[in-house]
Amino acid sequence: MFLVLFAILFITVILLGSSFDKLQKEAIRNQVIDEVNQGTLKFENSDERLSYINNQIQLRSKISGLDQDSLNPSKLIHRVISVMTFDLGKSHFFTTDYGSSNVRDIIFEKVPKTLLLFTTATICAFVIGIFLGTYVAGKEGSWWDKSNSIFAIFSNSFPSWWIAMLMIIIFAFALHIFPARATPLSSPSDPTYVLDLLYHMTLPLITLIIVSFGGVAYIVRYFLINILNEDFIHAKRTMGISRRKILYSHALRNAGPPIATAVGLALAASFGGAIILEAVFDWPGMGKLYYDAIGQFDVPIIIGLTFISTVIFLVTIFITDISYTLLDPRVKGN
Amino acid sequence: MQKKLLLGLLRSRRGIIGVSIIGFLLLLSAVAPFIIPIESYFLWNDPDYWINNPKTAAPSWTNFFGPKEFEHVSLDKNDAKVISESSGGIRVDNYRFEINMQADSFPDDIMFLYSAKYGDIPPVLQIDINRPDNNTFTVYYSSLPPSSDTITTFSDRIFSTNENIKEALNQYQSLFNYSISGLEPQVVIFSDTSKPNVLKGVYQISERFFLFDNHSSVEDAGLILGGKVFGVVGTDDLRRDLAVGIIWGTPIALFIGLTVSIFSIAIGLVYGVVAGYRGKRTDETMMRVNDIFYALPILPLLILLSISFGRSIFLIIGFLLIFSWMGTAKVIRSIALQTRNFQYVEAAKLMGQSDLKVIFKHIIPQLLPLTFASIAIAVPAAILTEAALSFIGLGDPSLPTWGQILHDANTADAASRGIWWWIVPPGLMIALTGLAFFLIGNTLDAIANPLRNKNKRA
Numbered sequence: 104m105f106l107v108l109f110a111i112l113f114i115t116v117i118l119l120g121s122s123f124d125k126l127q128k129e130a131i132r133n134q135v136i137d138e139v140n141q142g143t144l145k146f147e148n149s150d151e152r153l154s155y156i157n158n159q160i161q162l163r164s165k166i167s168g169l170d171q172d173s174l175n176p177s178k179l180i181h182r183v184i185s186v187m188t189f190d191l192g193k194s195h196f197f198t199t200d201y202g203s204s205n206v207r208d209i210i211f212e213k214v215p216k217t218l219l220l221f222t223t224a225t226i227c228a229f230v231i232g233i234f235l236g237t238y239v240a241g242k243e244g245s246w247w248d249k250s251n252s253i254f255a256i257f258s259n260s261f262p263s264w265w266i267a268m269l270m271i272i273i274f275a276f277a278l279h280i281f282p283a284r285a286t287p288l289s290s291p292s293d294p295t296y297v298l299d300l301l302y303h304m305t306l307p308l309i310t311l312i313i314v315s316f317g318g319v320a321y322i323v324r325y326f327l328i329n330i331l332n333e334d335f336i337h338a339k340r341t342m343g344i345s346r347r348k349i350l351y352s353h354a355l356r357n358a359g360p361p362i363a364t365a366v367g368l369a370l371a372a373s374f375g376g377a378i379i380l381e382a383v384f385d386w387p388g389m390g391k392l393y394y395d396a397i398g399q400f401d402v403p404i405i406i407g408l409t410f411i412s413t414v415i416f417l418v419t420i421f422i423t424d425i426s427y428t429l430l431d432p433r434v435k436g437n
Numbered sequence: 438m439q440k441k442l443l444l445g446l447l448r449s450r451r452g453i454i455g456v457s458i459i460g461f462l463l464l465l466s467a468v469a470p471f472i473i474p475i476e477s478y479f480l481w482n483d484p485d486y487w488i489n490n491p492k493t494a495a496p497s498w499t500n501f502f503g504p505k506e507f508e509h510v511s512l513d514k515n516d517a518k519v520i521s522e523s524s525g526g527i528r529v530d531n532y533r534f535e536i537n538m539q540a541d542s543f544p545d546d547i548m549f550l551y552s553a554k555y556g557d558i559p560p561v562l563q564i565d566i567n568r569p570d571n572n573t574f575t576v577y578y579s580s581l582p583p584s585s586d587t588i589t590t591f592s593d594r595i596f597s598t599n600e601n602i603k604e605a606l607n608q609y610q611s612l613f614n615y616s617i618s619g620l621e622p623q624v625v626i627f628s629d630t631s632k633p634n635v636l637k638g639v640y641q642i643s644e645r646f647f648l649f650d651n652h653s654s655v656e657d658a659g660l661i662l663g664g665k666v667f668g669v670v671g672t673d674d675l676r677r678d679l680a681v682g683i684i685w686g687t688p689i690a691l692f693i694g695l696t697v698s699i700f701s702i703a704i705g706l707v708y709g710v711v712a713g714y715r716g717k718r719t720d721e722t723m724m725r726v727n728d729i730f731y732a733l734p735i736l737p738l739l740i741l742l743s744i745s746f747g748r749s750i751f752l753i754i755g756f757l758l759i760f761s762w763m764g765t766a767k768v769i770r771s772i773a774l775q776t777r778n779f780q781y782v783e784a785a786k787l788m789g790q791s792d793l794k795v796i797f798k799h800i801i802p803q804l805l806p807l808t809f810a811s812i813a814i815a816v817p818a819a820i821l822t823e824a825a826l827s828f829i830g831l832g833d834p835s836l837p838t839w840g841q842i843l844h845d846a847n848t849a850d851a852a853s854r855g856i857w858w859w860i861v862p863p864g865l866m867i868a869l870t871g872l873a874f875f876l877i878g879n880t881l882d883a884i885a886n887p888l889r890n891k892n893k894r895a
Contacts, residue, residue: 259817
C-alpha cells in the first residue's frame with residue numbers, strides 16, 4: 104500500500120515538476136521586477152537594469168534549487184518528502200476562510216467537509232443497499248427484483264454529476280426546497296454555521312445516496328442468490344428454519360466477505376464521481392477546490408489534492424481488506 | 438461460436454434493445470454530415486457562426502404544453518418579396534418580409550440585416566412595419582455611413598436596442614391608450630394598442646433602400662426575430678444550436694468508447710493470457726503489477742496527466758487506456774489458467790510449437806467470444822470517464838462532446854437557472870449510449886462467460 108502511495112507521488116511529482124518549476128521561476132521574476140520598480144536603486148540605462156534583474160533571478164533560482172533539472176533524482180526525492188509532509192508552499196489564488204494562503208491549511212480545511220459528505224452518504228447507501236438487496240434476493244424473479252436490477256443498470260449508466268444537475272433543477276429551481284449552491288452563507292464562526300452546513304448538505308447527500316445504493320443492492324443480491332443455491336441452505340430449509348431467518352442471518356453472513364470486497368471497491372471507485380459532484384453542488388470540499396484549482400492552474404494545490412485523495416482512496420481499500428478478514432473466519436484462522 | 442453469439446444476442450430482448458439503440462446512434466453519426474453543415478463542427482466555439490440564433494431558447498415543442506412562446510424567425514433575401522421602382526433618378530428597392538404572429542409572447546429582440554454596395558452617395562434605409570390593425574410604424578430612417586470615392590460594400594445589422602428605433606416609436610404613443618415609454622421596441626411593435634398584449638395577425642416589415650445613383654445596389658437584406666423557442670433541443674447562452682452539438686457528440690462518443698474499449702481489452706487479453714499460460718513466477722509478478730494498477734485512483738491521475746501532457750482527444754484516449762485493462766486481464770488470466778491444461782493445448786505444446794504460437798493460435802481464439810462481451814461492457818466506462826474529464830474542464834476544448842456541453846452548462850449555472858434543455862439531452866445521450874453497450878455486453882457475457890455459467894448452474 105505504501106509502495107503504491109509512493110509510486111503515485113513519484114509520478115505526480117515527475118509529471119508536474121517542470122510546471123511547478125516554471126511557476127516558481129515566474130514568481131521570483133515578478134518579485135525581482137517589483138523590487139526594482141519600487142526600490143531606490145538607480146540605473147544608468149535599461150541594459151544595466153536588465154542585467155541586474157537577470158542576475159538577481161539567477162541568484163535566487165539557485166538558492167531555491169531551480170537551476171537543477173526538474174528530473175534530478177535528489178531533487179525529486181526532496182520534493183516527494185516535502186509533499187508527504189504537506190510542505191507545499193503557498194497557493195497563488197486560494198485562501199482559507201481565515202485568510203491563510205498556505206496550501207496545507209487550505210487543503211486541511213476542505214478535507215473534513217468532503218469526508219463528512221462522502222462517509223455519511225456511503226454509510227447510508229450501504230445500509231439501504233444491504234437491506235434492499237437482501238429483500239429482493241429473497242424474492243428472486245419478482246417485480247421488485249426486476250425493477251431493482253433495472254434501477255441498478257440505470258444508475259450505472261448515468262453520470263452521477265448529471266443526476267446532480269437534474270436534482271438542482273428539480274429541488275432548487277422548480278420546488279425551492281433546497282438551495283442550489285451548497286456553500287453555506289453564514290460565516291464559519293457563526294454558531295448556526297453547523298446547522299446551515301447540514302441544511303446545505305441535504306441535497307448533495309440525497310444525490311450521492313441515490314446514485315450509489317442501487318449498485319450496492321445489486322451486488323448484495325448477486326452474491327446472496329449464489330449462496331441461496333448452496334446445499335447447506337437447502338438443508339437448513341428442510342430443518343424448518345424460517346425463510347426470513349435463513350436469508351438475514353445464515354445467507355447474509357456467508358455472503359459477507361465477497362460483498363464487503365465488491366462494495367468497498369465500487370465505493371472507492373465512486374470517490375472520483377463524488378469529487379465532481381462537489382463541484383456541481385458547490386459544496387466547499389476538496390472536489391470544489393480541485394475544480395477551481397484546475398481552472399486557475401494552481402499547481403501546488405493540485406499536487407496536494409492528488410496526494411490526499413490517493414491516501415483516502417487507499418485507506419478505503421485498506422478498510423475493505425480488513426473488513427474481509429473480520430467477516431471471513433477462514434482468513435482469521437490463518 | 439460467433440454465429441451462436443450473434444443469434445443469442447438477437448434472441449434476447451435486452452440484446453435487441455441494445456442493438457437497435459446502437460444502430461440508431463450509428464445511423465445518426467453517418468447522416469450527421471448530410472443533415473447539418475460540416476463547418477458547424479469546426480466553428481462550434483466560434484460565437485460569430487451562431488450569431489443568427491436566439492440566446493438560451495427552449496425547444497420549440499414546449500409550445501404544445503404551455504403558453505405559445507414566440508418561435509425564432511430568421512429570414513434572408515430569398516424569403517423577401519422584392520419590389521423595385523424608380524422615379525426621378527431615384528431607385529427604391531423594397532424588401533418586404535411577412536411575419537404571421539400567432540404566439541402569446543413577444544420576440545426577444547429584432548435584428549435587421551443589410552448589405553449594400555455604393556460609391557460617394559450613400560443610400561438611405563427606411564424600415565416600415567405594417568401591422569394587422571393597419572397602423573404603419575416607421576421605425577428607422579437614416580442614411581448609410583458615407584464611404585470613400587471607390588465603390589465599397591457595407592454590411593451591418595440594426596438591433597432593436599438602437600436609439601433611433603426607440604425614438605421613432607415614441608411618436609406613436611398617441612395610438613396606444615397606455616404608456617409605452619420604457620417598453621422594449623420589439624414589445625411596442627407587436628403590442629395591441631388597447632391593452633399590453635400581443636396583437637396577433639400578419640405583419641409586413643419592409644426594408645426600403647433609396648438608391649441615388651446607378652452603381653449603388655442592395656446586396657443582401659434579412660430579418661431576424663429572436664425567439665424564446667428554437668429547434669428540437671433549443672440553444673445555449675452562446676446561441677449555439679444544441680441539437681447540432683448533440684448530433685456531433687455522437688460519433689465522437691462512439692469513437693472514444695469503442696477505441697478505448699477495443700484496445701484496452703486487447704491489452705488485457707494478451708496480458709491475462711500470458712500470465713495465465715506461463716503461470717508460476719511470471720503469473721505472480723504480473724498479477725502484482727495488476728494489483729498496483731487496481732489501487733490507483735483513476736480520476737486524480739487522469740487530471741494530472743491531461744494537465745501535464747495536453748488535452749487532445751487522442752491523448753485522452755491514451756490516458757484512458759492506461760487505466761482500463763486490469764479487469765479483463767484478471768478474468769482472462771483465470772480462464773487461461775484452466776485452458777492451458779486442456780488436451781489440445783498440451784498436444785500443441787508436445788508437437789513443439791512455440792509459446793507464442795500456442796497462445797495466439799490455440800488459446801486466444803477460444804477466448805474471443807468473451808472478449809466481445811468485455812469490449813461492449815467496457816464502452817460505457819470509457820464514455821463516462823471521458824465525459825467526466827470534459828466536465829471538469831479537461832476535455833478536448835475544440836470538440837463539441839456531450840461532456841463539453843455539460844461543462845459549459847455547469848459554468849453558466851444552467852441548473853439553478855432552470856435551463857433544463859441544456860442539461861437533460863446531453864446526459865440522456867451519454868446514458869443511452871452506455872445503456873445500449875451495457876445491455877449488449879451483458880447478453881453476450883451470459884452466453885460466452887464460462888465462469889458466469891458455472892455460477893448459474895451451481
